[in-house]
Amino acid sequence: MQAYPLDIARQQIAAAGMDATAGDWLQRIATRTFPEPAAAEGLASDAAALRGLVEEGWALLDKLPLRSRRSAAEMQAGEQVVRQLADLQWRFLRSYREPVYRQLTADFSRCVRVDDLCWRAAELWPGLAPTREQVREESRRMQIDKDGREIAQGVLVSQFMTDPRIGTHLLMAMQQPTEEALERLGEFIAKGRLDLGTVHVEARGGCGYLYFAHPRYLNAEDDDTLGPQEVATDLILMHPDLKMGVLRGEPVEHPKYKGRRIFSAGLNLTRLYHGKLSFLFYLVRDLGLVNKLYRGHTQPDFRLDEPDDTHEKPWLAVLEAFAIGGGCQLLLVMDYVIAEQGAYFNLPARKEGIIPGAANLRLPRFVGEAVARDGIMFDRTFSVDEPVAASLINEVHPADSLDAAVQAAVDNAVGSGMVSAGGNRKAIRVQTEPLDRLREYMAVYSREQAFCHLSEQLTYNLEKHWQAKQRRL
Numbered sequence: 001m002q003a004y005p006l007d008i009a010r011q012q013i014a015a016a017g018m019d020a021t022a023g024d025w026l027q028r029i030a031t032r033t034f035p036e037p038a039a040a041e042g043l044a045s046d047a048a049a050l051r052g053l054v055e056e057g058w059a060l061l062d063k064l065p066l067r068s069r070r071s072a073a074e075m076q077a078g079e080q081v082v083r084q085l086a087d088l089q090w091r092f093l094r095s096y097r098e099p100v101y102r103q104l105t106a107d108f109s110r111c112v113r114v115d116d117l118c119w120r121a122a123e124l125w126p127g128l129a130p131t132r133e134q135v136r137e138e139s140r141r142m143q144i145d146k147d148g149r150e151i152a153q154g155v156l157v158s159q160f161m162t163d164p165r166i167g168t169h170l171l172m173a174m175q176q177p178t179e180e181a182l183e184r185l186g187e188f189i190a191k192g193r194l195d196l197g198t199v200h201v202e203a204r205g206g207c208g209y210l211y212f213a214h215p216r217y218l219n220a221e222d223d224d225t226l227g228p229q230e231v232a233t234d235l236i237l238m239h240p241d242l243k244m245g246v247l248r249g250e251p252v253e254h255p256k257y258k259g260r261r262i263f264s265a266g267l268n269l270t271r272l273y274h275g276k277l278s279f280l281f282y283l284v285r286d287l288g289l290v291n292k293l294y295r296g297h298t299q300p301d302f303r304l305d306e307p308d309d310t311h312e313k314p315w316l317a318v319l320e321a322f323a324i325g326g327g328c329q330l331l332l333v334m335d336y337v338i339a340e341q342g343a344y345f346n347l348p349a350r351k352e353g354i355i356p357g358a359a360n361l362r363l364p365r366f367v368g369e370a371v372a373r374d375g376i377m378f379d380r381t382f383s384v385d386e387p388v389a390a391s392l393i394n395e396v397h398p399a400d401s402l403d404a405a406v407q408a409a410v411d412n413a414v415g416s417g418m419v420s421a422g423g424n425r426k427a428i429r430v431q432t433e434p435l436d437r438l439r440e441y442m443a444v445y446s447r448e449q450a451f452c453h454l455s456e457q458l459t460y461n462l463e464k465h466w467q468a469k470q471r472r473l
Contacts, residue, residue, distance in 0.1 A: 006030045009080050016077030018060065025056050029084050038095035040102075047125040050092050054127035057085045058149075067145045067456070075456070082148050086451075089128065089152050093159035100125070101166045108165075111173035114287055115280045117160075118153045129156050135278070143275040144459040150279035154450025157283055161443035164436065168304050171439055174287040175298040175310070180227070181234030188235045196228035200250065201235055206414040208236030208245045208313075215252040218265035221326045222272075223281055230289040237297055237313060243414050244421075245293075246406065247330060248318040257321065263343075266325025269352065270471045273462045279453050283446060285326070286357050291438070294333035295429070296422070308426045308435070314413065318406055319343050319384065319393070325356060331392055332362040335425070336413075338395045338405050339384040345392075346381040351465040353458035355449050361441045365432060366391045 006026060013022045032053065034046055064070060064078050093100065104120055105112050112120070122129040130138075130149035138146050161167040188194050193202040200211040210232045212219040221229075236245040249263045271277045296312020303309075317323075319339040323331055328345040331337055347363070349356035356376060364372040367388055374380040384393045397405045452458065 009084065012073070012076045012080045015073040016064070016071075017073075018063070018077060022060050022077075022081075025053070025060065026084065029053050029057070029088050032088065032091075034092055034095035036095050038099065040099040043096050043099050043103075043125075046092065046096065047128065050088065051125070051127035053088060054085055057081050061147050066141070067147060068142070078147060082151065082454075086151050086155055089155045090159065092128070093156060097159045097163055097166065100128070101160060101163075101169075105169070105173075108169055111176050114157060114170060114174060114283050117170070118156060118280065121156060129153055139275055139278070141275050142459075143273055143454075143462075144456065146275060146454055148450075148454035151450045151454055153279055153283075154446045154448075154453075158443050158447035158450075161439050161446060164439065165304060167439040167443065168435060171287065171291070171435060171442075172298045172302045172304070175292055175295060176300070177234040177238060177297055178227075178231055178288075181231045181238065184231070185235060185238050189239060189241075194232075194235070196232055198225040199228035199232045201232040203236075203239055203242055205410065206241065206243050207410045208239060208242040210236060210245060210247050211250045212248070212264060213250040214268075215250065215254075217268050217270070218252050218254055218257065219249045219262050219327075220265040220268040221285070222268035223276075223278055225268075226281055226285055226289065230284075230292065233289060233292050234297070237292065237311065242313065244313050244410065245315045246318065246410065247315065247334070248406075249320060260321060261318075262321040263317070263319050263323045264325075264327025264330065265322070266327050266348075267352070267354075269462055269466050272352075273459065273466070273471070279450055282354075282357070282449050282453070283442075286445075287442065290329065290333055290357065293330070294433075295435075296425075308429070310422065310426065312422045312425055314421045314425065316406070316409060316413075318402060319345065320399070320402065322346075325349060325352075329357040329359050329362075332359060332366065336409060337393050338397065338402065338409060339389075339393045340399050340402055341385065341396055343384045344381050345384070345389075346379070347376050348379060348465075350377055351379060351461055353455055353461040354452045355445060358438070358441060358445070361433070361438070 009026055010023055013026060032049065035042060060081055061078055064074050067078065070078060100121065102108065104117055118129050119132055122131045129152045134149050138149050160170055184194065198214045200213050202209040214220060214225050236242055249261045251259050252262050268277065293315055296310040299309050314335040316336040316338065317331055317334045319331065319337055321340065321343055323345040325347060328347050331345060347356040347359050360376060363375060371388060375382065382389050384396050395405055
């Protein structure tokens with residue numbers, strides 16, 4: 001977040017051959033202050049000032065060549081403009097985050113999802129966050145050519161999460177069922193199964209089965225899979241006759257794995273490289289899908305100052321072949337994991353240049369901090385057959401025994417009545433991950449991931465480690 005001192009910023013701007021208006025803009029943006037604490041009455045006028053400075057900053061960036069065609073000096077200057085803009089938005093929200101959030105949520109009376117918050121903020125206070133059209137326009141570029149309008153979304157959500165009341169309200173709002181799930185619950189109960197495109201969901205024998213079905217990409221995750229995955233999770237949680245859920249991958253088409261079930265290849269790096277993965281994917285995924293798997297649904301009349309009052313069910317994952325990146329992150333919120341012999345899991349986010357969701361928060365409590373650092377920062381791959389994996393993997397079986405093992409685990413769990421499952425999950429979280437700890441983590445993650453997602457290094461990493469230039473959408 002830290003922008004360079006004004007004199008260094010001026011030198012970088014001048015070295016890129018930008019005209020005197022850029023220096024004047026730098027001076028005005030660096031000296032612009034906002035009151036602390038800020039009164040809501042000043043929001044409109046200060047937001048207008050913010051808008052003007054942000055629009056000037058993007059006009060300066062538009063004068064530069066595409067990012068991939070910039071000289072070293074032009075690259076530094078563009079980076080400096082983006083950093084100065086983010087710093088300005090950060091300072092504005094430090095003063096006005098509460099009035100902004102109150103207006104977006106009708107004084108905390110409405111549950112608004114994080115993506116809707118960002119889009120609505122852009123409508124009400126242009127410059128505070130990018131509009132849908134601005135993000136859509138930038139998505140037409142390759143990832144390397146994006147200057148990073150979406151960084152403002154990370155700044156906005158980070159400031160919301162920094163505030164205990166606002167952040168807790170947003171976390172609980174994201175644990176509400178999606179509108180699509182509410183609309184399709186009756187259909188799911190009546191039919192017992194639904195095809196949601198990239199996800200198949202089935203109710204059978206008191207258990208809900210969520211199958212990842214993105215075969216061309218080895219069941220990788222992207223903007224096309226996220227919505228259906230969360231809807232399927234909601235349906236299993238809301239179905240009155242289901243007592244638990246199972247996550248499993250469908251068979252894939254890739255010649256190397258044809259016909260095999262694969263749990264998850266993690267983030268769809270091909271779409272990321274081509275600029276077709278939104279920054280909001282990260283926030284919606286971890287605050288919605290993953291957090292619902294871990295915490296369930298909040299009650300409609302939740303109270304911020306009371307213990308968890310959630311409707312939740314235990315989850316079992318079937319790890320076949322591999323759980324890479326985001327797939328591994330899902331294992332960290334499961335209650336039980338059954339794995340195929342020879343399968344593995346890892347978190348190669350460092351090679352990609354991003355933060356692996358909430359794995360930094362959760363993996364250390366399974367394997368210890370030293371081993372977690374090895375996995376997250378030094379590319380360690382964990383075989384399900386090695387001793388250290390036993391802290392995360394409950395059972396390991398040959399491929400031809402997996403179906404029977406899963407059925408036995410489900411029968412054992414469902415047959416016990418599951419009366420105390422939700423209570424035990426809540427009690428465990430008090431020690432392992434209270435809601436406030438997740439809020440503090442997301443305050444850091446939202447901001448830092450935004451800069452990682454839009455960094456120049458990310459593209460270079462994908463080309464080096466993923467041969468991204470050879471891959472097609």
